[in-house]
Amino acid sequence: MLEINNLRASIQEESILKGLDLSIPAGEVHAIMGPNGAGKSTLGHVLAGREGYEASEGSITLDGRDLSAMDTAERAAAGLFLGFQYPVEIPGVSNIQFLRAAYNAQRKARGEDELDAMAFLKHVRQFLDTVGMGKDMLHRGLNEGFSGGEKKRNEILQMLVLQPRMIVLDETDSGLDIDALKTVAGGINAMRSPERAILLITHYQRLLDYVKPDRVHVLAQGRIVRSGGPELAQELEAKGYAGIENAA
Amino acid sequence: MSLTERLQPLFDHLPENQRAARAAFWQRLRDEGFPSKKHERWRFTDLPGALPDALHPAEPAQLTLPDVEGCRRIAFINGAAEGVDANELRTEPAASVHDASDLVNAALASTGLHWVPSTASTPLHLCTRTTTGSVHLRHRIEVPPQVQAQLYWDDVVEGDADFVTQSLEITLAEGASLVLARKHANTARGPALLRTDARLARDAQLQLTGFDAGSALSRHDLHVRLDAGGAQAQVHGVFAPWAQGHIDTFATVEHAAADTGSRLQFRGLGMDKGVGVLTGRVHVHRDAQRIDSNQQLGSLLLSPRAQINAKPELEIYADDVQCAHGNAIGQIDQDALYYLQTRGVPYAEARALLIGAYAAETLHIPAMPAVEKALMAGLDRALAHADWSLT
Ligand SMILES: Nc1ncnc2c1ncn2[C@@H]1O[C@H](COP(=O)(O)OP(=O)(O)OP(=O)(O)O)[C@@H](O)[C@H]1O
């Protein structure tokens, strides 16, 4: 579903991604682990098409469609979802207003009918229990004053509401207590399907205990330096990255 | 050609008896002239320079007007009254003028709304439309003691309108209250001037909310005077110039008595090559003790060519007062824009959502939700008109 070939990208003239290859077939869950500053979040932003994060070389395709030809919103409408490591606060735009704008914009882009306020509220409510959020949080400013954990739950709520096909979650598990982690994992597992693919960026084995990955990759110094099965995550947990980077 | 030479045909066009009643103002205007940019209050706005060379009397027009739920609509279309009761039509000339810039209106205005609401009055929807020529209207609202009134003033200046001046005098008697929302858009070739003068008696409450947009020159002189204890004024405004638009607001709140309160909140949105000028002045008289005033100005520069010049001014002669003020200029939050786009909201829509969020608090009118919606729709239209290729 997602094919990345020889991806190179620089931020402010500093080369961050240096020839990254990654292929994630539909129906699979992959995890990327790697040391701080390796370029994991950068990869997420290059995929999403953030300004200043353009690929200088290589290709990215989603279902065979060239992502670099699309702007950020078009990529979302094409089915890409990026869960942020640091979700943005937008005071003045309520959570529900934001969700509805996003949902209807994507439907419109796909030539589908938009949902009115009532029908949309119904659509959202079915997911509130899954992420353990109260109705009142829908009417607050988007992420405004949300705790770290609440912001991450809100990312998962957005994912559930938008039902994307290619999901990239950047450290959605960081900063979560154990109950929140289980809740977030439950949300992710609910999205597993033969038509979707999921990429988890994480530092911790514990998320992978709840969401079993098909493949685990190590990203270091801008490249995938090693790939393996779920056991690779355990090996990393035990030994750290030092040995692996040297091996590469 | 001088300003008065250009205005002469308009004055000559007035019926003989009206001309006689306004001759003193006309003579003063000829003697004093219109304030130039040397005048402190007109430093940033060159009105005579923006006037077309030839000015014409307005001609009648047929227009379709919007309806607002729960409001009674009246209109002045190119100066001609529509749906205005005879006893609501002003015919007498101005009693006095407030400053030299007001002389033009005092000399040329022959009519306007004169509204004295009662407890039974439905909210009024005043539509003023100018599509050709010059129109000068002088309105007056007198709210009797303890009466609560609501008015939505929807003002459009467009097309071949060459010069519009309007003056609105408001008096609130003891315990009276007025919620006044105003939407103004000027896309005409000529300038539009507005003066609002409000006086509040004991325990009176005034809530003014304005939205000004356009691609031409608009100037609003706003003066609120709190005459007795318990009087409270809330003055909110959003201005959004686009293209070569120039919107200048000079707002003054005068605390002339002790125990009065004021809240000023303005938001400027600079688009294209638009220019926004804003002066917010709070003037506290010597014996106006224990007054409470808060003034917050904020602006978003949405284009590298736009200019916003906002300035709070305090003139305080009493010692036991609370006067807070703030003034902030910023740009749209790029991280927020990106976040919205990653969720599928297209760039222009994301930008509109963020700008709307920025203006929403200022344009919030709990007493008139339908009117609040109309003001927000005006903002959306302004954003759609602007050329965003500069950004
Ligand atoms: N806007 C930026 N300007 C300059 N350098 C940047 C910018 N964004 C990222 N970088 C640099 O790019 C490198 C990769 O950063 P990135 O955020 O992708 O790392 P990461 O793998 O996600 O790390 P972490 O595990 O700490 O989240 C870092 O050295 C970082 O300092």
Ligand SMILES: [Mg+2]
């Ligand atoms: Mg990161």
